[in-house]
Amino acid sequence: MYADLKGQVAVITGGSSGIGAAIVERLAQEHMKVVINYHTDKTQAQALAQKIQQAQGQALVVQGDVSQEPDVDNLLVQTLRRFGQLDLWVNNAGVEDYAPTHQMTLKQWQRVIDINLNGLFLGSMVAVNQYLKQGNPGRIINVSSVHEKIPWPGFAHYAVSKGGGQMFTKTIALEYAKQQIRVNAIAPGAIDTPINKTKFTDPQQLAETLELIPMQRVGHPQEVAAAAAWLASQESSYMTGATIFIDGGMTLYPQFAEGKG
Ligand code: NAI
Numbered sequence: 001m002y003a004d005l006k007g008q009v010a011v012i013t014g015g016s017s018g019i020g021a022a023i024v025e026r027l028a029q030e031h032m033k034v035v036i037n038y039h040t041d042k043t044q045a046q047a048l049a050q051k052i053q054q055a056q057g058q059a060l061v062v063q064g065d066v067s068q069e070p071d072v073d074n075l076l077v078q079t080l081r082r083f084g085q086l087d088l089w090v091n092n093a094g095v096e097d098y099a100p101t102h103q104m105t106l107k108q109w110q111r112v113i114d115i116n117l118n119g120l121f122l123g124s125m126v127a128v129n130q131y132l133k134q135g136n137p138g139r140i141i142n143v144s145s146v147h148e149k150i151p152w153p154g155f156a157h158y159a160v161s162k163g164g165g166q167m168f169t170k171t172i173a174l175e176y177a178k179q180q181i182r183v184n185a186i187a188p189g190a191i192d193t194p195i196n197k198t199k200f201t202d203p204q205q206l207a208e209t210l211e212l213i214p215m216q217r218v219g220h221p222q223e224v225a226a227a228a229a230w231l232a233s234q235e236s237s238y239m240t241g242a243t244i245f246i247d248g249g250m251t252l253y254p255q256f257a258e259g260k261g
Contacts, residue, residue: 002233006031009083010232011075013037013066013123014093016045018193019143022221023090023228024048028057030229032088035060035079039093058083066093066119076126085134088232089127091120092143096158096195109157116161120168124183128176137180141231142169143224144187146247162187166243173241182240184231189247191219214249214257 010027014020016038028034038045049059062078064071094116131138148162173183190209199205
């Protein structure tokens, strides 16, 4: 538990499912007031808010598309109206969409970049503006991916969005370090969430994924949320512009595991 988080306000985009929902739950357990942004799944977002409220926590649900500036502006407006301040913004919403590059349409490319990268910019932009107004050492956490580092054929738009997100994280970390605004990223490997539902329920695809993971298992959303809580807290007070990989070793070149090469 991180006592300093108590009473602080966190916005989590795409917070109704998977890693986002685990971050929402963990931050609520840390006694933060949480704002759950969802895009389409109102029922799931409301159920999560209810669960938090039943445990004496405070949660607000706000619909919005992270790639649309008015929606992101509204997310901040609703947050301030309800809780009066902002301390943490988690850019978690993201999509992936398989398409070999020679067959990818501009529309497919644009959608992934719009949500994963433009969404990162819009969310960070409103959060930084609010921190500058408040004069508080706010934090931003960007949920990236091992594919900010590992190329991913069939997912060029996704890899570019995460690679671009890494440079964005570092750049704004540098840009606002003087104001004590900390910006960090978390890069998960293969985590058991709805984004991977088809992959992990097919035994062959799951086996192929496990071959890429030295720890020989997929990760749980809670294992990612634990890093988010730490990055939100004062325990990480001197860290900015960094990416924490939570991937069971996926970025350690697993093909070299037995001393090959
Ligand atoms: P998920 O599909 O459960 O979560 C993505 C969330 O983003 C969903 O709640 C979805 O409704 C929301 N979303 C999609 N488009 C949106 C939009 N335009 N506006 C607002 N929200 C929108 O999957 P997961 O795994 O929890 O993904 C969360 C983040 O983690 C994503 O950024 C993803 O790229 C990243 N990630 C996930 C990995 C995994 O293995 N599960 C691995 C590496 C990164």
